[in-house]
Amino acid sequence: MLDIHNLLVQRGEGAAAHLVRLPALKVKAGEILAITGESGCGKSTLLEAIGLLLAPCELGHFRLGSDRMDVAQLLIENNQAALADIRSRYLGFVLQSGGLLPFLKVRDNINLPRRLLGMPADSTQVERAVKALRLEGLLDNLPQALSIGERQRVACVRAIAHEPKLLLADEPTAALDPHSARRLFELLLELVSELGLSALVVSHDWALVRDFGLPRLGAISHAGETRFEAMD
Template sequence: MLDIQDLLVQRGDGAQAHRVRLPNLQIGAGEILAITGESGCGKSTLLEAIGLLLAPKELAHFRLGREALDIGRMLAADDQAALTQVRSRDLGFILQSGGLLPFLKVRDNISLPRRLLGMSEHSPHVERAISALRLEGLLDKLPQALSIGERQRVACVRAIAHEPQLLLADEPTAALDPHSAHRLFELLLSLVADLGLSALVVSHDWALVRDFGLKRLGAISHEGETRFEAMD
């Protein structure tokens, strides 16, 4: 589902530059991988590069999905139309803040990605996710009426509503208490497995990652550069 080799992305220039390097990454359908490391090491930068929000300085190979889309070729050609289509159709994002639109009710926030792609608003797998995350009673509420945990649960459903191939979550439990964080992580893993997605989850909570026995990419930081490598 996801195969990347020799990815390098850089933030800043000159003496302030920080390079983030990913030598190798493969994830299959139904698999979830945690990205861990100290604050400021480049976890979110790596996720943004994989999510096609940052162009890499170097890249040997990048293929995505069941059809093995050649993302590397699109990046090399700077084919923005194709990259935009991949972002909107094949990727799902969960932000730390939830990222819900405040003027839309929960049901409309969830259905928005499908509507933008011309898909039917009704989907059995969305209904299953709403049920699994216990959101039925929140569908007609606006985001400001929800707790932080409820907003994050809605964001999870919205991220998978359009049936993406890869889910990217940036610290989805950062604002939650330990019990809520554990519950959200549990439900997120269940959705990934049930829907056959691949998922990358940035997390500062190493204990949570260990509790669920997730494979992880760990940060190895040196002056000006962080490498992310598979860890036990």
């Protein structure tokens, strides 16, 4: 599903520059992997690079999907149209803030990615996700009528509404209390498993990741650079 070798991203310039390096990553279809590390070490930067929102300064190879499309070549060519198409069709994003549009009802927030891609509004996958995250009674509400946890659950469904291959979640439980965080984490993992997605989940909560038994990429930080490597 995802195969990356020698990815290097730089944030900042000069003395303030920080390098984020990923020597190797392979994620199989249906696999869920956590990305862990201390605040500020580069977890979100790594996720943005994998999500094709940041251009790497070094890259060996980057292959995505069952057909192993050559994303690295598109990055080298700076083919923004093709990269945007991959992001919209193959990737789903869950942000820390949820990122819901306040003027759209829950139902319309969820369906927005499908509308933008010209997909039919009716979707068995969306219906299953809405049921799995217990949102049936909230579909006609506006986001401001929801709790923070409910907004994050809506964001999770919206992220998979267009049937992506890979889900990228950046600290989806960061704004929640411990009980709500654990419940959302559990529901998110159940949803990913039920729909057969692959997922990368950034989390600073090592205990939560450990309790759910997720394999992880851990940060190893030195002056000016963080490497992410597979951890037991």
